[in-house]
Amino acid sequence: MRGWQEGLVLAHLGQGIAVESSGQVYLCQTRRQLDTVAVGDRVMWIHSAPDQGRIEQILPRSSILARPARNETIKPVAANIDTVYVVLAGAPPCDFLLIDQYLAVCEHWKIKAGLILNKIDLPLTAETEQELVYYRELGYPLLRVSSHLGIGLGELKLALKNQTSIFTGQSGVGKSSLTNALLPDMALKTNTLSKTSKHGRHTTTAATLYHLPDGGDLIDSPGVAIFGLAGLNEHELAQGYKEFIPFIGQCRFNDCRHANDKDCAVRSAVEQGQISASRYQRFLKLKQKMLP
Numbered sequence: 001m002r003g004w005q006e007g008l009v010l011a012h013l014g015q016g017i018a019v020e021s022s023g024q025v026y027l028c029q030t031r032r033q034l035d036t037v038a039v040g041d042r043v044m045w046i047h048s049a050p051d052q053g054r055i056e057q058i059l060p061r062s063s064i065l066a067r068p069a070r071n072e073t074i075k076p077v078a079a080n081i082d083t084v085y086v087v088l089a090g091a092p093p094c095d096f097l098l099i100d101q102y103l104a105v106c107e108h109w110k111i112k113a114g115l116i117l118n119k120i121d122l123p124l125t126a127e128t129e130q131e132l133v134y135y136r137e138l139g140y141p142l143l144r145v146s147s148h149l150g151i152g153l154g155e156l157k158l159a160l161k162n163q164t165s166i167f168t169g170q171s172g173v174g175k176s177s178l179t180n181a182l183l184p185d186m187a188l189k190t191n192t193l194s195k196t197s198k199h200g201r202h203t204t205t206a207a208t209l210y211h212l213p214d215g216g217d218l219i220d221s222p223g224v225a226i227f228g229l230a231g232l233n234e235h236e237l238a239q240g241y242k243e244f245i246p247f248i249g250q251c252r253f254n255d256c257r258h259a260n261d262k263d264c265a266v267r268s269a270v271e272q273g274q275i276s277a278s279r280y281q282r283f284l285k286l287k288q289k290m291l292p
């Protein structure tokens with residue numbers, strides 16, 4: 001179309017959407033009836049004023065993370081993410097239920113997932129070490145870093161290159177510290193934001209896309225709702241435990257729920273040590289949590 005240009009959505013601002021195009025940022029509105037635009041979306045847009053424009057089209061997405069919205073619908077928040085990194089640490093104690101939940105959501109949306117163990121200056125319990133071994137055996141890469149000591153940051157920067165990533169993880173594991181270490185200018189921005197929020201004006205849960213100085217993009221998303229189980233059903237949760245997949249088809253009943261069901265192949269695999277019992281127990285707990 002005439003005058004259409006390609007752009008990248010950086011953030012939702014109060015007055016519009018920040019779209020980067022040919023190295024400049026434009027404040028854009030969306031054409032009527034366009035689907036919800038997500039941070040990380042590639043869009044076609046058209047000039048409407050010198051620094052402003054209108055988004056005409058959302059280009060096809062390679063992946064999408066969404067949050068629950070009204071009427072059991074979901075709203076896209078972050079698009080075209082290549083890898084989700086789940087950040088964990090020796091302290092606060094690892095919430096493996098939450099980690100499994102994040103991983104299941106990644107499996108569901110077909111986004112690669114990796115683990116970042118931060119605070120390697122702190123000791124780990126034997127249980128945590130064992131769980132990390134399981135995750136690695138499942139194929140989830142693990143990076144060991146300390147944002148305080150600056151250990152492993154070079155490897156992390158390399159891993160983040162040439163792709164779009166997002167950090168998630170429980171509060172207090174060091175996501176902001178890591179983001180600040182990767183994006184030195186962020187410290188300023190976070191301060192300004194929290195100052196404003198003190199006055200109750202800024203209650204943003206909005207995601208923002210940043211270009212990393214050494215290459216790659218990082219989406220900073222304070223909201224963890226996008227990793228909720230809202231978009232998944234029980235069946236999809238089971239498939240989110242990727243080691244279950246080879247067994248799921250072998251259960252006696254097609255509608256097996258992999259709990260106390262007769263001749264459940266998943267449960268037998270647990271009993272025979274082919275599937276980690278702790279992962280299976282957490283699957284049962286998450287399933288319970290999903291009940292309305």
Ligand SMILES: Nc1nc2c(ncn2[C@@H]2O[C@H](COP(=O)(O)OP(=O)(O)O)[C@@H](O)[C@H]2O)c(=O)[nH]1
Pocket residue numbers: 118119120121122145146147148149169170171172173174175176177178
């Ligand atoms: N010991 C240690 N503490 C860290 C490290 N990185 C961050 N922290 C601390 O962990 C706490 C939580 O960090 P923060 O970045 O706010 O975590 P977030 O809630 O995941 O964003 C802060 O007190 C940090 O100073 C680290 O490498 N080692």
Ligand SMILES: [Mg+2]
Pocket residue numbers: 175176177
């Ligand atoms: Mg934080």
Ligand SMILES: [Zn+2]
Pocket residue numbers: 248251252256257258259261263264265266267
């Ligand atoms: Zn089963």
